[in-house]
Amino acid sequence: MTEFFQALAGNALLQNALLAGVIASVACGVMGSYVVARRITYIAGGVAHCVLGGMGAARYLNVVGGWTWLQPLHGAIFAALLAAGIIGWVSQRSKEREDTVISALWAIGMAVGVLFIAKTPGYYEDLMSYLFGNVLLVSGQQLRLIVLLDVVVVGLGLLLYNPFLAVCFDQEFARLRGLNVELYYLLLLGLTALTVVVLVTVVGLVMVIALLTLPVAVAGHFVHRLWHVMLLSCLLSAALTAGGLMVSYGPDLPPGAVTIVLAGGLYLLVLCGRRLIRAF
Amino acid sequence: MTAESVIRLNDVNFSYDGPPVLEKVTLSIAERDLVCVIGPNGGGKSTLLKIMLGLIEPSSGTVEVCGQVPAKTRKQIGYMPQYAHLDPRFPVTVFDVVLMGRLGRARSWGPYPWADKAAALDALEEVGLADMKSRPLSALSGGQRQRVLIARALACAPRILLLDEPMASLDPKVQDDLHHLLRKLNERLTVVMVSHDLGFVSLFFRTVVCVNHKVHTHPCQELTEKQVADMYGRAVRLLHHTRGGEAGGRS
Numbered sequence: 001m002t003e004f005f006q007a008l009a010g011n012a013l014l015q016n017a018l019l020a021g022v023i024a025s026v027a028c029g030v031m032g033s034y035v036v037a038r039r040i041t042y043i044a045g046g047v048a049h050c051v052l053g054g055m056g057a058a059r060y061l062n063v064v065g066g067w068t069w070l071q072p073l074h075g076a077i078f079a080a081l082l083a084a085g086i087i088g089w090v091s092q093r094s095k096e097r098e099d100t101v102i103s104a105l106w107a108i109g110m111a112v113g114v115l116f117i118a119k120t121p122g123y124y125e126d127l128m129s130y131l132f133g134n135v136l137l138v139s140g141q142q143l144r145l146i147v148l149l150d151v152v153v154v155g156l157g158l159l160l161y162n163p164f165l166a167v168c169f170d171q172e173f174a175r176l177r178g179l180n181v182e183l184y185y186l187l188l189l190g191l192t193a194l195t196v197v198v199l200v201t202v203v204g205l206v207m208v209i210a211l212l213t214l215p216v217a218v219a220g221h222f223v224h225r226l227w228h229v230m231l232l233s234c235l236l237s238a239a240l241t242a243g244g245l246m247v248s249y250g251p252d253l254p255p256g257a258v259t260i261v262l263a264g265g266l267y268l269l270v271l272c273g274r275r276l277i278r279a280f
Numbered sequence: 281m282t283a284e285s286v287i288r289l290n291d292v293n294f295s296y297d298g299p300p301v302l303e304k305v306t307l308s309i310a311e312r313d314l315v316c317v318i319g320p321n322g323g324g325k326s327t328l329l330k331i332m333l334g335l336i337e338p339s340s341g342t343v344e345v346c347g348q349v350p351a352k353t354r355k356q357i358g359y360m361p362q363y364a365h366l367d368p369r370f371p372v373t374v375f376d377v378v379l380m381g382r383l384g385r386a387r388s389w390g391p392y393p394w395a396d397k398a399a400a401l402d403a404l405e406e407v408g409l410a411d412m413k414s415r416p417l418s419a420l421s422g423g424q425r426q427r428v429l430i431a432r433a434l435a436c437a438p439r440i441l442l443l444d445e446p447m448a449s450l451d452p453k454v455q456d457d458l459h460h461l462l463r464k465l466n467e468r469l470t471v472v473m474v475s476h477d478l479g480f481v482s483l484f485f486r487t488v489v490c491v492n493h494k495v496h497t498h499p500c501q502e503l504t505e506k507q508v509a510d511m512y513g514r515a516v517r518l519l520h521h522t523r524g525g526e527a528g529g530r531s
Contacts, residue, residue: 037370159389166380169370176333176359178384224416226371
């Protein structure tokens with residue numbers, strides 16, 4: 001642990017990683033609370049896996065097509081928003097089954113991503129860092145984009161707290177009060193998609209759902225008001241991502257995976273703890 | 281019952297891509313009436329409610345609420361949905377829920393203005409739950425939850441209160457309290473309540489609307505205790521009457 005703090009002082013990469021984790025935690029806590037309350041974690045999972053298609057395509061165009069300005073993160077934003085838009089449209093307007101469409105997007109997004117990455121030099125490293133994250137390789141440019149996304153997501157997520165809460169709790173009633181429920185729902189999915197993009201850089205797309213839901217699930221055991229849940233889960237996910245970095249640094253483990261194991265451990269601990277307290 | 285009618289349906293038909301759910305419904309609800317809508321499950325009660333709220337359009341016929349199409353006047357209706365439709369573990373407090381009744385009045389971003397908080401508190405006081413405003417909704421009893429949803433509907437400052445099965449899964453004592461609350465609210469509002477339970481309906485309500493694809497309206501006059509047994513029998517007979525009308529034509 002002391003080794004980590006010594007390294008932190010002189011290592012810009014480690015500082016960036018820690019900063020990215022903490023910044024991502026704010027969006028994660030705010031939007032994760034909406035996602036869990038509205039029970040749309042499966043949508044978040046679908047969007048997260050779709051992101052691979054966007055990242056793969058952007059990386060391909062960057063390396064093979066020579067579009068040097070295009071970063072994988074740009075492709076991720078595009079793919080995430082597109083997936084959120086399609087899912088939102090299907091759930092509100094189309095008669096197609098929502099879960100079927102999400103599963104289809106989930107798999108197609110990944111397949112497209114794998115195909116693009118296979119045709120791009122550096123196949124294995126790219127794929128692994130997209131799937132499982134590599135927060136230690138976050139560049140200053142990426143960090144600026146993450147901050148920008150974070151400001152947008154948290155700003156809108158908090159400013160529209162009241163209508164979002166109403167739409168999550170009772171959509172029909174919100175519609176009867178004259179709210180444009182479809183628009184708010186689409187916006188909620190859009191902000192969730194951007195949160196997913198931010199988190200993909202920290203823990204990778206496979207483990208996004210865990211970081212989005214586990215801190216909220218833990219917080220939900222202690223507080224019973226949505227904005228309290230948001231606050232507590234922000235703090236928890238910041239502590240978890242920082243903890244993941246610290247624990248992984250010494251033994252040179254992948255920090256994303258360590259973060260998720262810590263989150264899962266905390267969740268189990270809280271569940272068991274409550275059982276025990278109730279038993280006695 | 282000479283008062284102005286606040287809800288008026290004229291020759292309304294409706295179907296969801298299949299057999300008709302509502303047939304030739306003509307119905308008029310007077311201002312400050314206390315109405316119970318009864319009928320078997322699948323008979324079209326919820327559909328009738330949704331048509332009144334303007335959530336669905338009838339296939340044919342006209343609907344007027346406060347003299348206009350429901351989509352324009354739905355803000356005059358305080359709606360209370362069935363609690364079973366909501367997530368019992370959702371992280372909200374009583375006050376959070378009641379405040380939702382104030383949405384759509386002013387700006388939708390930022391915190392609620394002071395006036396809205398005061399109105400929500402008034403609504404909570406009216407249902408007798410002001411001292412529970414900070415409690416999580418999940419910690420309340422069934423009867424208290426129903427009162428919270430009624431308070432949310434009252435926070436809309438409505439002319440009409442529309443309640444979908446408010447008595448579902450409540451014990452008789454709590455049902456009784458809720459009936460008294462509705463009577464009190466009826467002193468200033470039109471109250472329309474949907475129920476699949478026939479018991480004691482006529483004790484509390486002025487008008488009974490029987491829905492089983494077709495709709496029949498019956499006035500319920502003030503009754504003495506001596507007449508309760510008759511009345512109870514009559515309410516059941518009324519339902520037979522609608523069923524008979526459905527199966528074998530009017531007799």
